Amino acid sequence: MSAPIRVVVNGAPREFPAPLTFSQLLDELALAGRRLAVERNGEIVPRSRFGEARLADGDRIEVVIAVGGG
Amino acid sequence: MNAPEKIAAEDALVVAGRAYRSRLLVGTGKYRDFDETRRAVEASGAEIVTVAIRRTNIGQNAGEPSLLEALPTSRFTILPNTAGCYTAEDAVRTLRLARELLDGHSLVKLEVLGDAQSLYPNMPETLAAAKTLVAEGFQVMAYCSDDPIMARQLEDLGCVAVMPLASLIGSGMGILNPWNLQIIIDRVKVPVLVDAGIGTASDAAVAMELGCDGVLMNTAIAKAREPVRMARAMKLAVEAGREAFLAGRMPKKPYEASASSPQSGLIAPSGTASHKSA
Numbered sequence: 489m490s491a492p493i494r495v496v497v498n499g500a501p502r503e504f505p506a507p508l509t510f511s512q513l514l515d516e517l518a519l520a521g522r523r524l525a526v527e528r529n530g531e532i533v534p535r536s537r538f539g540e541a542r543l544a545d546g547d548r549i550e551v552v553i554a555v556g557g558g
Numbered sequence: 559m560n561a562p563e564k565i566a567a568e569d570a571l572v573v574a575g576r577a578y579r580s581r582l583l584v585g586t587g588k589y590r591d592f593d594e595t596r597r598a599v600e601a602s603g604a605e606i607v608t609v610a611i612r613r614t615n616i617g618q619n620a621g622e623p624s625l626l627e628a629l630p631t632s633r634f635t636i637l638p639n640t641a642g643c644y645t646a647e648d649a650v651r652t653l654r655l656a657r658e659l660l661d662g663h664s665l666v667k668l669e670v671l672g673d674a675q676s677l678y679p680n681m682p683e684t685l686a687a688a689k690t691l692v693a694e695g696f697q698v699m700a701y702c703s704d705d706p707i708m709a710r711q712l713e714d715l716g717c718v719a720v721m722p723l724a725s726l727i728g729s730g731m732g733i734l735n736p737w738n739l740q741i742i743i744d745r746v747k748v749p750v751l752v753d754a755g756i757g758t759a760s761d762a763a764v765a766m767e768l769g770c771d772g773v774l775m776n777t778a779i780a781k782a783r784e785p786v787r788m789a790r791a792m793k794l795a796v797e798a799g800r801e802a803f804l805a806g807r808m809p810k811k812p813y814e815a816s817a818s819s820p821q822s823g824l825i826a827p828s829g830t831a832s833h834k835s836a
Binding site (some may be wrong): 491497498499500517518519522524525526527530532534535550551552553554555556557558 | 585586587589592595608609610611612613614616617624625636638639641645651654655656658659660709727728754774775776777
């Protein structure tokens with residue numbers, strides 16, 4: 489559980505010293521508490537699982553919000 | 559009684575079983591800021607507003623205002639779109655994210671684009687995405703070409719509304735093929751909304767006079783010199799066009815003039831012409 493991991497978040501590579509939870513990831517990215525949705529490797533990560541689900545090495549993460557659009 | 563106000567009040571747009579007073583749907587892109595967005599949406603009277611789903615900027619958004627604070631979901635039906643998607647797979651992924659973002663909200667706008675120059679819809683990918691989304695419980699309002707067969711196929715797949723283009727997205731060219739729209743309106747049972755291409759108020763009125771159930775627009779309001787005033791103009795145009803459609807226009811009589819004033823009882827013509835018949 490303590491091996492460092494490399495992931496890609498919104499297209500940018502990131503490295504963490506250990507596999508963190510999604511809640512911890514959002515804290516790290518200063519996104520905690522914002523209205524957003526997360527996808528891991530093409531699959532939705534429900535908000536209800538942010539506290540327990542952990543990132544794994546090689547994960548591709550998308551973090552999205554609602555923006556202006558037609 | 560059939561007071562006009564009462565007819566208008568009862569004339570709701572029903573999409574996926576929910577009734578809306580306003581038949582104008584507006585986008586939220588291309589505004590200067592969220593305050594202008596909010597004021598334009600308020601002036602438009604729209605109850606359904608579209609939003610896009612995009613990657614959040616990381617590391618530069620602490621305390622940054624969010625669109626959903628300017629347009630709270632308690633007051634507006636937020637319609638997430640798939641603008642910018644070129645494949646069915648990306649459109650489906652985007653709307654799954656939107657559903658998660660909006661707490662299970664299932665009414666969505668599907669658009670799958672064909673190329674970046676025309677932003678014309680890719681209909682095979684749109685149909686494929688619609689099939690998947692309907693199976694996953696989404697209520698799909700589908701942007702489409704003004705092809706009556708495509709509109710029918712989207713309806714057959716279970717889309718809750720079809721939204722043919724009037725002309726290219728953001729072009730402001732108005733309704734280029736009213737005859738195709740008329741065929742779609744006549745043959746499709748789910749609501750038909752014109753989406754894309756509206757340039758000014760008369761375009762919106764014409765769409766409604768044709769019998770469209772509603773109009774969706776963004777650029778025509780956002781890129782007007784005074785967006786808030788244009789939003790109000792569009793609200794009035796959609797209402798006027800709808801009322802004119804319900805009222806039923808007079809028949810066109812190209813070769814037959816018909817005076818509106820009585821033809822008898824005219825005063826005697828001036829001069830020597832008292833012998834002329836009235």
